[in-house]
Amino acid sequence: xxxxxxxxxxxxxxxxxxxxxxxxxxxxxxxxxxxxxxxxxxxxxxxxxxxxxxxxxxxxxxxxxxxxxxxxxxxxxxxxxxxxxxxxxxxxxxxxxxxxxxxxxxxxxxxxxxxxxxxxxxxxxxxxxxxxxxxxxxxxxxxxxxxxxxxxxxxxxxxxxxxxxxxxxxxxxxxxxxxxxxxxxxxxxxxxxxxxxxxxxxxxxxxxxxxxxxxxxxxxxxxxxxxxxxxxxxxxxxxxxxxxxxxxxxxxxxxxxxxxxxxxxxxxxxxxxxxxxxxxxxxxxxxxxxxxxxxxxxxx
Numbered sequence: 001x002x003x004x005x006x007x008x009x010x011x012x013x014x015x016x017x018x019x020x021x022x023x024x025x026x027x028x029x030x031x032x033x034x035x036x037x038x039x040x041x042x043x044x045x046x047x048x049x050x051x052x053x054x055x056x057x058x059x060x061x062x063x064x065x066x067x068x069x070x071x072x073x074x075x076x077x078x079x080x081x082x083x084x085x086x087x088x089x090x091x092x093x094x095x096x097x098x099x100x101x102x103x104x105x106x107x108x109x110x111x112x113x114x115x116x117x118x119x120x121x122x123x124x125x126x127x128x129x130x131x132x133x134x135x136x137x138x139x140x141x142x143x144x145x146x147x148x149x150x151x152x153x154x155x156x157x158x159x160x161x162x163x164x165x166x167x168x169x170x171x172x173x174x175x176x177x178x179x180x181x182x183x184x185x186x187x188x189x190x191x192x193x194x195x196x197x198x199x200x201x202x203x204x205x206x207x208x209x210x211x212x213x214x215x216x217x218x219x220x221x222x223x224x225x226x227x228x229x230x231x232x233x234x235x236x237x238x239x240x241x242x243x244x245x246x247x248x249x250x251x252x253x254x255x256x257x258x259x260x261x262x263x264x265x266x267x268x269x270x271x272x273x274x275x276x277x278x279x280x281x282x283x284x285x286x287x288x289x290x291x292x293x294x295x296x297x298x299x300x
Contacts, residue, residue: 237256
């Protein structure tokens with residue numbers, strides 16, 4: 001019932017671009033990878049399992065909007081979509097979901113939400129040791145790098161350039177926002193810093209306030225610490241969700257929107273065209289999603 005209600009809302013236009021949004025299924029021209037998709041829901045089928053429902057992010061003019069939904073026969077644990085008292089999901093990376101079981105306190109990775117992974121023999125393993133990773137510091141002015149194998153760390157200070165000119169009203173709005181920073185690497189090795197501005201919405205769910213996207217800024221980084229504001233990322237499309245952020249080339253996946261950022265959160269699905277407006281202020285539609293994960297292309 002909840003799945004039907006959710007998809008009904010989507011068909012009425014809850015998840016759409018600022019202008020016209022037409023969706024269709026599609027595949028990489030090379031057929032070696034699956035196209036990006038979003039986890040929507042799971043239709044209960046008994047024994048704590050549900051059949052996975054995903055949404056294609058391939059865009060094509062003139063297509064049937066219903067064709068973006070994929071009702072697969074792949075069975076996944078409903079607790080990964082809805083949560084449970086005994087387990088919580090931490091996030092996802094490349095189709096692997098990180099879970100924490102409360103009884104033993106162990107972090108695990110499982111590939112149940114990977115659309116091309118087997119549901120007959122799903123992989124569920126303890127979280128492997130981390131190697132080198134990079135993370136932006138609070139406010140996005142520092143980038144920290146840690147090598148956990150060699151126990152070394154490095155910090156790089158960023159120097160922001162070409163900042164957009166904002167009106168007083170826009171500056172005041174951004175000052176009221178909660179901000180988060182996300183590092184994204186392109187297939188060609190370029191690094192971008194995406195700053196996401198969200199503000200508490202008037203609507204609440206069970207007494208908890210929603211966060212609504214108000215603005216988005218993208219900065220291109222170089223090895224010397226320059227962070228240049230840009231509204232042009234070429235043929236790239238950046239995907240930002242509760243999973244790890246990633247970017248793909250639109251030319252590699254016909255139908256993917258170039259120079260866009262696709263935001264997928266518990267209460268929002270937004271397509272931001274970076275060069276569409278003179279300012280970074282964006283608006284989006286509100287929805288409710290149980291597993292807001294973008295899944296990057298998978299080798300098949």
